[in-house]
Amino acid sequence: MATIDGYYFAVCTRGAERAGMAVRDLVAGTGLDPEDFAVPGWRGSVEAMARLVRHIWAGLDDEFMGYTPRRTAPGSFAFACELALEGGDVADGLARAARFYNLLDAGIATGIRTGTAGLEVEVRFARPDLDPDHYFSEFWMIIWHRLACWLAGETISLLSAEFDYPRPDTYFEEFKYLFPCRHRFDGAGRRIVMDAHALHAPIRRTRQELEAMIAAAPLDIMTIPASDASIARPVRQLLTRSPDLTLAELAAATRLSTHKLRRLLRAEGTSAAMLREQVRRDRAMRLLATSNATVEAIAEALGYAEARSFTRAFHGWTGASPSAWRARTVRR
Numbered sequence: 001m002a003t004i005d006g007y008y009f010a011v012c013t014r015g016a017e018r019a020g021m022a023v024r025d026l027v028a029g030t031g032l033d034p035e036d037f038a039v040p041g042w043r044g045s046v047e048a049m050a051r052l053v054r055h056i057w058a059g060l061d062d063e064f065m066g067y068t069p070r071r072t073a074p075g076s077f078a079f080a081c082e083l084a085l086e087g088g089d090v091a092d093g094l095a096r097a098a099r100f101y102n103l104l105d106a107g108i109a110t111g112i113r114t115g116t117a118g119l120e121v122e123v124r125f126a127r128p129d130l131d132p133d134h135y136f137s138e139f140w141m142i143i144w145h146r147l148a149c150w151l152a153g154e155t156i157s158l159l160s161a162e163f164d165y166p167r168p169d170t171y172f173e174e175f176k177y178l179f180p181c182r183h184r185f186d187g188a189g190r191r192i193v194m195d196a197h198a199l200h201a202p203i204r205r206t207r208q209e210l211e212a213m214i215a216a217a218p219l220d221i222m223t224i225p226a227s228d229a230s231i232a233r234p235v236r237q238l239l240t241r242s243p244d245l246t247l248a249e250l251a252a253a254t255r256l257s258t259h260k261l262r263r264l265l266r267a268e269g270t271s272a273a274m275l276r277e278q279v280r281r282d283r284a285m286r287l288l289a290t291s292n293a294t295v296e297a298i299a300e301a302l303g304y305a306e307a308r309s310f311t312r313a314f315h316g317w318t319g320a321s322p323s324a325w326r327a328r329t330v331r332r
Contacts (some may be wrong), residue, residue, distance in 0.1 A: 003043035003282050005174040009052065011038040011135040015066025016056045018130075019146065026055050041285060041318035041325045050219035061077070067136035068107030069127050078214045081147070085210055090151045090201040091119050094144060117159055118196040119148070122189055134165060141192050142178055144222045148194060150213065153204035155232075157195040162187040173208065173317060180270055231256075231264045232275060239272075239279045244303025247272050281317045284310070288326040295322045 009032065013023050014031065023034045030051040030203055032299055037044045057063050062071035062110025080097040081228040091112065098110040098121075107126040112119070114152040121144045141161070149155050176183070179192070205213075213220045233255065238245055238253055250272055251258040265271050280302045289296045299310035314322045 003045055004049050005171060006037045006039060006042040006044065007033075007171045007174065008135070009044050009049065010255045011133040012052065012065070012139075013056065014132070014133065014137065015064075016060055016184060019060055019066045021056075021059050026059060027052060028055075028298050038330060042322050043285060048220055050216075050222055053218050064106055064108070065136060067131045068125070069164065070104075070106045072101075072104055072148040076101070076136070077217060082153060082211055083204060084147065085205060085207065087151075087203055088188060089199070090148050090156070091199045093151050093203055094119070094121070094148060097147070098144075110144070111139075112144075114199060115193060119194045119198040120191055121145070121194070122191040124189065133166070134163075137190060137255045138175075138178065141190060143221055145192060145194060148168060148198050148201075149204045150221065151205055152198070153222050154201075156198045156201065159179075159195055161182070161192045162189060170233075177274070180274075197303065231261065232270050235261075235265065235272060236275050236279060239276050240283075241278060242303075243283070244278050276329070277313070277317075280313070284314060284317075284322070285325075288322055298322065 005191070007290055013021075013026050013034075016026055017023060022192055030048055032044060032048050036044070053065070056065045057074050060066050060071065060145060061074065063074055063076050064072045064121055080100050083100050084093035084097040087096050092112070095112040098112045101108065101110055107130075109124040109126075111122040111124075113122075114120070121141065125137060128137070137280055143154070145158055146227065158179065160182045161179045162184040163183065164187055167183070181192075199245060221277055235250055245253070247258050247261065251261040254261060256264070265275075284298060287293055287301065291298075293301070295311065296307045301308040302310060304310040304313070310322055314320075314325070320328070
């Protein structure tokens with residue numbers, strides 16, 4: 001099960017809090033405890049995040065979650081997707097959806113245009129001060145990439161992302177998985193560039209699939225880019241069972257050459273090393289929080305040759321040693 005760093009759970013409610021809503025009311029029925037959000041290293045499921053976002057939509061009657069000067073009524077995303085589905089190709093579909101949102105004039109201007117490298121999406125917020133943590137700005141940019149992937153029924157590579165604010169060191173370890181591409185900070189604006197394949201990729205989704213996606217929204221959009229044909233999915237499943245599998249062993253299990261496996265994963269914005277780290281991180285946190293296994297035993301179970309290598313990696317993920325992280329978590 002994919003997970004999201006607690007940082008994002010903590011900041012996603014701030015627009016609603018500013019509008020007068022209590023976090024306890026927003027998380028009611030989601031299975032979340034807001035006290036967890038501040039625990040170093042805590043992670044929640046993508047499904048829980050999707051439930052929380054839906055609660056905020058409903059509580060504020062605003063799909064922009066209180067981060068813009070004017071609200072966007074629930075149902076806007078569904079209608080934008082209906083318009084996108086009528087496009088002649090993925091680029092045209094995204095342009096139709098962007099025109100709709102721009103007509104709403106809620107406080108975000110979204111531009112879709114052809115660039116020298118591929119399809120460029122640029123967003124401009126009328127009141128960036130309403131989103132000082134950049135949560136909704138990043139969420140909004142990700143949605144356009146994920147929607148392109150969903151329309152195409154396959155992963156479209158993200159080539160670059162530019163932001164007009166400093167590198168977010170506080171959550172950069174998570175950030176780089178959300179934007180698996182080249183990054184530029186302190187730039188001239190906020191934009192992403194997708195591979196040129198997105199310009200003319202056919203729309204492969206049906207109205208029935210759209211209805212299913214909208215019913216689960218925003219879950220499907222949050223869990224893309226992995227498509228049904230994604231090679232990352234079976235590789236992650238293999239690593240979940242055996243995190244120490246080598247690239248050659250993964251290639252053999254997926255009936256691919258190592259060169260082709262590496263190339264396909266790179267096209268999906270990931271690598272065997274990145275997937276291995278994600279699997280190890282999530283499993284390490286589960287074992288530390290729910291078992292009495294020693295750090296040495298957990299390191300061995302995760303495929304580390306020695307405990308200090310695991311400790312060094314875990315500190316990179318959470319900013320704390322495994323023992324310190326477990327002590328804080330169990331003490332709660």
